[in-house]
Amino acid sequence: MQTIQSDSYPIFFDNSITQLVSFVKQGNYSRVFILTDENTGEHCLPIVKGQLDVLDNFDIIEVNAGEESKTIDFCIGIWKMLIDFGADRKALMINLGGGVITDMGGFVASTYKRGIDFVQVPTTLLSQVDASVGGKTGVDVDGIKNIIGTFTQPKAVFMHGDFLKTLPARQILSGLAEMLKHGLIVDTAYWDKLKTSDLSLPSIELVHRSVEIKNEVVTEDPHEKGIRKALNFGHTIGHAVETYSLMNDEDSLSHGEAIAIGMICEAWLSNKKIGLPDSELAEISQVLNGLYPHYKIKESTFPTLLEHMLKDKKNQNGKINCTLLKHIGQYSIDNNCTDDELCDSLRYYAGL
Amino acid sequence: MQTIQSDSYPIFFDNSITQLVSFVKQGNYSRVFILTDENTGEHCLPIVKGQLDVLDNFDIIEVNAGEESKTIDFCIGIWKMLIDFGADRKALMINLGGGVITDMGGFVASTYKRGIDFVQVPTTLLSQVDASVGGKTGVDVDGIKNIIGTFTQPKAVFMHGDFLKTLPARQILSGLAEMLKHGLIVDTAYWDKLKTSDLSLPSIELVHRSVEIKNEVVTEDPHEKGIRKALNFGHTIGHAVETYSLMNDEDSLSHGEAIAIGMICEAWLSNKKIGLPDSELAEISQVLNGLYPHYKIKESTFPTLLEHMLKDKKNQNGKINCTLLKHIGQYSIDNNCTDDELCDSLRYYAGL
Ligand SMILES: NC(=O)c1ccc[n+]([C@@H]2O[C@H](COP(=O)([O-])OP(=O)(O)OC[C@H]3O[C@@H](n4cnc5c(N)ncnc54)[C@H](O)[C@@H]3O)[C@@H](O)[C@H]2O)c1
Ligand SMILES: NC(=O)c1ccc[n+]([C@@H]2O[C@H](COP(=O)([O-])OP(=O)(O)OC[C@H]3O[C@@H](n4cnc5c(N)ncnc54)[C@H](O)[C@@H]3O)[C@@H](O)[C@H]2O)c1
Ligand SMILES: [Zn+2]
Ligand SMILES: [Zn+2]
Numbered sequence: 001m002q003t004i005q006s007d008s009y010p011i012f013f014d015n016s017i018t019q020l021v022s023f024v025k026q027g028n029y030s031r032v033f034i035l036t037d038e039n040t041g042e043h044c045l046p047i048v049k050g051q052l053d054v055l056d057n058f059d060i061i062e063v064n065a066g067e068e069s070k071t072i073d074f075c076i077g078i079w080k081m082l083i084d085f086g087a088d089r090k091a092l093m094i095n096l097g098g099g100v101i102t103d104m105g106g107f108v109a110s111t112y113k114r115g116i117d118f119v120q121v122p123t124t125l126l127s128q129v130d131a132s133v134g135g136k137t138g139v140d141v142d143g144i145k146n147i148i149g150t151f152t153q154p155k156a157v158f159m160h161g162d163f164l165k166t167l168p169a170r171q172i173l174s175g176l177a178e179m180l181k182h183g184l185i186v187d188t189a190y191w192d193k194l195k196t197s198d199l200s201l202p203s204i205e206l207v208h209r210s211v212e213i214k215n216e217v218v219t220e221d222p223h224e225k226g227i228r229k230a231l232n233f234g235h236t237i238g239h240a241v242e243t244y245s246l247m248n249d250e251d252s253l254s255h256g257e258a259i260a261i262g263m264i265c266e267a268w269l270s271n272k273k274i275g276l277p278d279s280e281l282a283e284i285s286q287v288l289n290g291l292y293p294h295y296k297i298k299e300s301t302f303p304t305l306l307e308h309m310l311k312d313k314k315n316q317n318g319k320i321n322c323t324l325l326k327h328i329g330q331y332s333i334d335n336n337c338t339d340d341e342l343c344d345s346l347r348y349y350a351g352l
Numbered sequence: 353m354q355t356i357q358s359d360s361y362p363i364f365f366d367n368s369i370t371q372l373v374s375f376v377k378q379g380n381y382s383r384v385f386i387l388t389d390e391n392t393g394e395h396c397l398p399i400v401k402g403q404l405d406v407l408d409n410f411d412i413i414e415v416n417a418g419e420e421s422k423t424i425d426f427c428i429g430i431w432k433m434l435i436d437f438g439a440d441r442k443a444l445m446i447n448l449g450g451g452v453i454t455d456m457g458g459f460v461a462s463t464y465k466r467g468i469d470f471v472q473v474p475t476t477l478l479s480q481v482d483a484s485v486g487g488k489t490g491v492d493v494d495g496i497k498n499i500i501g502t503f504t505q506p507k508a509v510f511m512h513g514d515f516l517k518t519l520p521a522r523q524i525l526s527g528l529a530e531m532l533k534h535g536l537i538v539d540t541a542y543w544d545k546l547k548t549s550d551l552s553l554p555s556i557e558l559v560h561r562s563v564e565i566k567n568e569v570v571t572e573d574p575h576e577k578g579i580r581k582a583l584n585f586g587h588t589i590g591h592a593v594e595t596y597s598l599m600n601d602e603d604s605l606s607h608g609e610a611i612a613i614g615m616i617c618e619a620w621l622s623n624k625k626i627g628l629p630d631s632e633l634a635e636i637s638q639v640l641n642g643l644y645p646h647y648k649i650k651e652s653t654f655p656t657l658l659e660h661m662l663k664d665k666k667n668q669n670g671k672i673n674c675t676l677l678k679h680i681g682q683y684s685i686d687n688n689c690t691d692d693e694l695c696d697s698l699r700y701y702a703g704l
Contacts, residue, residue, distance in 0.1 A: 072431075076424055079493050079500060111463070114488065114501045136466065141431050148431060149466045150502060 001208050006133065006215050007222075009156050013208055016158040020094075020121065021051045023156055027117065030090040032058035033082065035105040037065040040097040043166040044123045048096065059085055063101075070100045072141050072148060078108045092117045095154075098124035098171075099131035103146070106137030110152035120154045123163040125175025125202060126256065129182070129210040132157050134218040151222065159211070161204035172200065173292065174256030177234070179206065181263060182213040184284065185230045188329030195287055229333040232323040237345065238262020240308035244301060253295060260292040264352070265345035269337055270324035272344070280328050289352050297350050302343050309342065353560050358485065358567050359574075361508050365560055368510040372446075372473065373403050375508055379469065382442040384410040385434065387457040389417040392449040395518040396475045400448065411437055415453075422452045424493050424500060430460045444469045444507075450476035450523075451483035455498070458489030462504035472506045475515040477527025477554060478608065481534070481562040484509050486570040503574065511563070513556035524552065525644065526608030529586070531558065533615060534565040536636065537582045540681030547639055581685040584675040588689075589697065590614020592660035596653060605647060612644040616704070617697035621689055622676040624696070632680050641704050649702050654695050661694065 001013040012019040095105030109118035122132040138149025183191030221228040242258035267284040270276035353365040364371040447457030461470035474484040490501025535543030573580040594610035619636040622628035
């Protein structure tokens, strides 16, 4: 499969572990650090370690698994370890993990000694098709997600299908929502292909197409001024539902599960407001509702959900703007939606 | 005086407070934050505040004075205040203070929401001629200076001579060392001018020339690969003496005081190794020794000083490299010096 050339760095798909090893060797790094979490340390590190062992010198930094680790306090811990290890400006950081590891590792590396090289080796579907492309790094402060970060590109990204074999089904579904979104916003053929594929373990070819799409969008608009908003489809309502669930449910929705709900609601808005055909709305609802468990949203929660939407950084001056679809494969940005419309779209989902 | 155009941003000298106000107005910022420390809050804020009062909306964030504040922990405090104030991506940060404030404020702004706009209003001589030009931001972790930071340019820098009127004499001397260095490395006429000026309160014209020189050097070499090393003159030995003094003296040397010592020693090395004329060595020693109090360096401390030099991030593979002078106004980088030579240069200083 073809290597995707982003802005300033390559995204490898074929023989990517071999590519990683030769990248590291050619880089002449003074030292190599691998950042993992407990799970990627157990499942993914063995896959790369066997081959990296040709290097003289590498150290492993492991953090607890989960979003709770993606904080500035963990960054301080990692910076201190780098200091203790004597890491200089010619050190390399390999971020081996899901979005938590690639986001946090990218931030740590982009600020240590004003920036050392880092590469991303994403091990979840979400981090492969989303987090590791686009140059956003970030960590949480006081529970506010990604409030601190930088825009810094990795030196390279290495995609490897085998990592997904140990990934829990729910994590697969979470990444899948972004892939389905990629089809819905710009590529009908890709959407059609996804519909008919075995999605319990998406193939590396499908990942490749998603990365291609995300990469095209973010390269055109690195600082989120225009077309990058296409990626927000499903996210205005989805984020609100995700936040609500995080605060209220014992077993809260994953990002992808919430986005799937958001995409159904926003497809309904697309149909109501900008002419997405009835048949396409039906198809979207059916595919998403078939893949994702149905979630109960009560009328009484609507005001809270609207509040979350208003607070979303993407919405300004008290207006709620959604990215919608004219057709499957054709997005439309900055559609102002009223509270009534938004509530009706939630009712549509609740009634499925 | 002419505005200096750096890379991507202007450095104002004339009517700079008026310029600041019109910059802020034109920027259409959602919110304006001014970062100060106790001293700049007392002495400098009144100078800008009277004019900034035309704005609807600005908030002041004040930290304790001194290097002890330039830590990641203080950054977390400032980030949390920005969160509490509801600062969005269109907020502006005005860093009003010495190098501690411009370095830390630059780092906080360059990472908050992946980067908001900031401007530098340097209020010490050192921050005017050095810290606020070059795009380096940074803070300390675990007592290691500037270990975390970014390369991020401000949107503008505003220089104002009046700030220096309340600055203690020792702080003036600290910044002056960098100005003298600018003359010594690239501009004989500027060095000659400095020699004959009243240096108890350097004029804004002198500041202007120093900023011009630093700006030219860093614009040519933003990531410290080559000519930026010219700025290291006096710093290999000076940093070692500074570190030693910080760790051992009750009333430790300022950065500039240590650099003045370093420049004398490295002028001696220049004479010994690459032919700086005797007369020029004598002149440099006389000027610097006249301006700065003499500091006692005992033979017994030489081994410790050499160790500090070896640990300096600029020295690799166990070799100590100095930037030296062929002539006053003509630098030469990467001169490898032996332990014996370095000790002899310290003896020269001790014997003055
Ligand atoms: N930078 C961006 O543009 C961007 C985009 C989307 C999401 N994100 C961020 O990504 C994060 C979510 O990503 P995520 O879902 O990958 O989270 P994650 O890193 O927490 O991974 C999810 C879980 O899977 C485990 N895991 C990872 N790889 C595994 C493997 N191969 N086998 C078994 N278990 C494995 C992890 O230990 C973790 O428990 C969020 O913090 C989000 O903000 C960033
Ligand atoms: N970014 C760079 O390229 C760069 C270059 C050189 C130094 N630095 C950094 O700059 C810092 C040192 O700078 P500094 O000497 O300006 O330190 P500083 O900011 O601590 O200022 C020195 C003292 O002067 C006080 N002060 C500031 N302005 C005043 C005024 N107008 N009147 C009265 N008092 C005033 C301060 O409160 C402080 O007590 C160090 O942390 C150093 O690492 C950075
Ligand atoms: Zn998403
Ligand atoms: Zn200096």
